[in-house]
Amino acid sequence: MKAIVQxxxxxxxxxxxxxxxxxxxxxxxxxxRVRAASVNAYDWHVMRGDPYLARLSGIGFGGPxxxxxxRDFAGTVEAVGRDVRRFRPGDEVFGDLGTADGAFAEYVSVxxxxxxxxxxxxxxxxxxxxxxxxxxxxxxxxxxGKLLPGQHVLVNGASGGVGTFAxxxxxxxxxxxxxxxxxxxxxxVASLGADHVxxxxxxxxxxxxxxxxxxxxxxxxxxLTGLRRALTPRGTIVLSGGGVFRGGSLAGPMWLMIxxxxxxxxxRHGLLVLxxxxxxxxxxxxxxxxESGDLTPVIDRTYRLDEAREALRYVxxxxxxxxxxxxx
Numbered sequence: 215m216k217a218i219v220q221x222x223x224x225x226x227x228x229x230x231x232x233x234x235x236x237x238x239x240x241x242x243x244x245x246x247r248v249r250a251a252s253v254n255a256y257d258w259h260v261m262r263g264d265p266y267l268a269r270l271s272g273i274g275f276g277g278p279x280x281x282x283x284x285r286d287f288a289g290t291v292e293a294v295g296r297d298v299r300r301f302r303p304g305d306e307v308f309g310d311l312g313t314a315d316g317a318f319a320e321y322v323s324v325x326x327x328x329x330x331x332x333x334x335x336x337x338x339x340x341x342x343x344x345x346x347x348x349x350x351x352x353x354x355x356x357x358x359g360k361l362l363p364g365q366h367v368l369v370n371g372a373s374g375g376v377g378t379f380a381x382x383x384x385x386x387x388x389x390x391x392x393x394x395x396x397x398x399x400x401x402x403v404a405s406l407g408a409d410h411v412x413x414x415x416x417x418x419x420x421x422x423x424x425x426x427x428x429x430x431x432x433x434x435x436x437x438l439t440g441l442r443r444a445l446t447p448r449g450t451i452v453l454s455g456g457g458v459f460r461g462g463s464l465a466g467p468m469w470l471m472i473x474x475x476x477x478x479x480x481x482r483h484g485l486l487v488l489x490x491x492x493x494x495x496x497x498x499x500x501x502x503x504x505e506s507g508d509l510t511p512v513i514d515r516t517y518r519l520d521e522a523r524e525a526l527r528y529v530x531x532x533x534x535x536x537x538x539x540x541x542x
Contacts, residue, residue, distance in 0.1 A: 215235075215236040215320040215321050216231060216233060217231075217319035218284065218319065219282055220282075223261070223262060223278065225527075226530075229261070231519070231522070236321045237323035239293045239323050243324060244298055244323070244326055244329050245291070246287065246307060246324065247289050248288075248317060248322055248542050249289040249338035250288050250339045250539055251284045251288075252343045252344075252346075252347075252540070253284070253538040254285070254286065255375070256346060257283055258530035261278070279313075280314055283316075283317075283526075285310055285312060285313075286310055286317055286343070288306075288308035288309075288332055288338040288339070289306075290304065290306055291304060292321065299326075301331075308336075308338075309328045309329035309492070312491060325492075330497035330498055335507070336511065339539045343375070343536075343539055344504075344511055346490070348511075349496045349497070350376045350490055351379035351380035351430075353493075355428070355452075358486050358488050359430060359450055361384060361427075362389075362427075366426045367389045367390070367428040367429070367430060368426040368429045369392070370429065370433050372394055372403045372408060373535055373536065374536070378403075378406055378511075378536045381403060381406045382510070385406075385407040386508040386509070392408065392409065392424070393406075393408035393411050393412070395413070397413050402512070402535060406512070418440075420440035420443050424444065428452065429449070432455070448483070448484075449483055449484070451474070451483065453470060453487050454488040471487045474487055515534070516538075516539045518540070521540075
């Protein structure tokens with residue numbers, strides 16, 4: 215099968231289209247013929263081995279441990295292992311390979327728990343856009359941020375891959391949503407349901423005087439002091455990475471997270487760091503949101519598999535609107 219393979223850390227030029235042996239499904243695994251895969255910031259972080267501290271956390275020290283890039287996928291079940299009970303060949307599914315990676319390929323083999331049925335309302339491209347970004351948004355708002363109906367939430371980075379999901383999910387939870395984005399993306403964020411849109415090229419939400427119960431920070435471009443100015447007295451900040459590639463770094467957005475963990479015990483605000491991993495319950499919740507019409511994935515650009523270099527280059531250097539997808 216064709217796959218995007220990487221042997222060393224580096225720029226998108228380190229990615230190669232190669233013929234590799236296709237995987238098989240054993241035990242509790244599902245073999246999926248991939249119809250589409252999405253590109254996440256996670257992918258270029260692994261591609262670059264950036265920040266350098268991430269190499270010590272399991273992605274590989276001298277080079278990427280997982281040689282085939284990509285973790286989000288959507289496609290058709292080709293075969294199932296003997297212990298699989300929820301799927302059969304022909305089912306349309308979407309899922310997240312987690313740190314095993316491998317979605318930029320014609321086939322993937324994945325644990326049954328990391329796969330969910332694709333809503334009929336989504337195309338394969340839309341379904342592939344959902345897993346990691348949707349999981350990050352849902353867990354950041356519901357599980358980590360404990361967002362409640364009627365509360366006010368601000369999403370910093372509202373037009374990005376995670377942000378476009380976060381705005382829609384927060385609205386479905388009954389919150390009042392403020393989305394922060396650039397001028398060119400203001401109409402998009404408003405169309406997703408944001409009650410208020412802040413154009414960061416004109417206004418600084420940390421100095422506006424408006425207060426929010428929850429700030430979901432997906433960019434990492436403000437200090438903790440600034441973010442806390444945007445909170446109610448008992449408000450919460452949830453931090454989840456962010457940024458584009460600007461040269462190798464030791465810790466990148468991890469510095470802000472480290473500072474948050476160190477300061478959290480000494481301030482009245484909640485300073486929380488979001489961590490994620492593939493989650494069957496979250497995938498099912500995202501599917502239900504899609505089926506109900508409360509969640510519609512937004513696609514910025516679509517590339518072919520042999521254009522994976524260009525797709526990664528775009529995501530790592532530009533402020534992509536919503537999601538970037540590779541169609542097989």
